């Protein structure tokens with residue numbers, strides 16, 4: 001699903017957010033992307049949906065070469081990727097329903113299809129009663145779930161989540177991880193960027209760790225288990 | 234797939250309407266400014282258009298008059314022979330003989346109550362003449378000049394007169410007015426286009442978050458731009474419609490007041506309002522301006538976030 005070969009991302013100011021990163025993620029995998037703040041997690045995710053272009057290296061997502069993708073091809077790529085943004089990026093003057101409907105409208109879904117999909121997705125996320133509210137009237141956890149609903153409403157093959165449990169209490173965090181795990185169980189490839197150790201401890205998934213833009217660890221669940229014993233319990 | 238594309242367009246259209254209503258005050262100011270500009274342009278076009286039809290109408294009964302020498306008696310055979318010669322001149326469509334008696338009768342008619350001054354005349358001082366109708370192709374000032382010259386050379390013709398100067402200067406006036414109108418049109422197109430462009434830019438600015446979000450979840454360029462084009466087109470079209478309605482109102486109410494002072498330019502015939510084709514052209518002009526303004530304001534919208 002995703003392949004990176006010697007990817008480098010250098011921002012205009014000269015900061016190298018990613019250095020010589022090579023990795024591959026298969027279809028259907030669930031991967032944690034971790035590292036301290038500023039390690040380059042968000043930058044890596046932004047590369048995957050072509051919000052940034054690598055300054056060096058090759059990058060393939062869903063069979064497309066993103067390092068050389070044409071601007072006109074980007075919308076089509078993005079329609080196959082659900083992104084949960086760290087700052088949600090909700091439209092504050094639209095209702096919950098309208099926010100979640102945006103990707104379907106862009107995809108050209110019929111009104112009827114849009115209505116049923118939005119409704120069933122929001123219901124699954126426990127927001128069935130919030131359809132006509134505006135995001136401002138919702139709690140942080142509810143806004144987070146609206147953002148997740150928008151990312152999942154099109155059943156995308158790839159889901160990218162940037163700190164989806166950041167500043168949520170543990171119970172809400174678990175709910176949200178359950179929703180994401182549920183999407184993964186139905187076939188969506190998932191990458192969750194987080195610097196929350198308790199999350200990594202609780203869920204056993206492949207772990208990619210970045211440090212100052214370098215990939216310093218690529219550990220499978222068994223390795224993760226041993227770390228849990230040493231570090232957490 | 235086709236259905237999806239259509240639905241995408243419909244959604245983009247809905248977003249455009251939303252933009253139109255989102256800032257009603259901005260839209261209203263933009264529309265009324267444009268309407269004012271288009272009103273000026275429309276009024277000017279009406280004026281020029283009517284002058285032009287005067288010119289065309291005058292052209293259709295343009296006449297040359299060839300006078301025989303004063304005081305010379307012209308026997309009927311002589312008149313018939315001259316008429317034959319005149320019809321033979323290229324460009325002349327028909328000839329009508331006006332005897333000196335008929336000319337005097339006409340003058341008497343024109344003088345009306347003052348005809349008494351003619352009573353003291355010992356003999357008729359008016360020469361006989363021929364009124365010539367000119368073929369459609371020969372009505373330009375240059376062609377008239379040529380015809381007048383060949384007729385002047387005929388034996389038995391003393392003088393040729395036609396409305397040369399009047400036609401020429403009026404035609405020049407109309408032509409200048411048309412050029413000025415074109416200039417005004419271009420000027421207004423730029424100014425009004427800039428107004429729409431400014432309004433649309435405001436909307437783009439107000440909706441920059443939404444645009445960014447739409448992009449991030451996969452909206453294509455057209456999906457993002459179309460609402461703004463539509464908003465511009467809607468503003469331009471509404472403004473043009475408004476301008477035409479206003480103009481028609483002013484026309485119906487104010488025409489009797491302006492017609493008299495302008496009669497020397499427009500002639501005695503009743504001026505005409507725009508026909509359906511012209512109304513449509515004006516509306517399309519407004520719509521085009523709106524679109525162009527929107528396109529200009531979106532030129533700098535980046536393709537990538």
Ligand SMILES: Nc1ncnc2c1ncn2[C@@H]1O[C@H](COP(=O)(O)OP(=O)(O)O)[C@@H](O)[C@H]1O
Nearest residue numbers: 011013015017036037038039040041042043044
């Ligand atoms: N748009 C940008 N322009 C310049 N530097 C940036 C930009 N975005 C991120 N950075 C820098 O790149 C590095 C990686 O940032 P980021 O990918 O956001 O890390 P993380 O998500 O792991 O916290 C940081 O040093 C950050 O300051």
Ligand SMILES: [Mg+2]
Nearest residue numbers: 041042086162
């Ligand atoms: Mg980040």
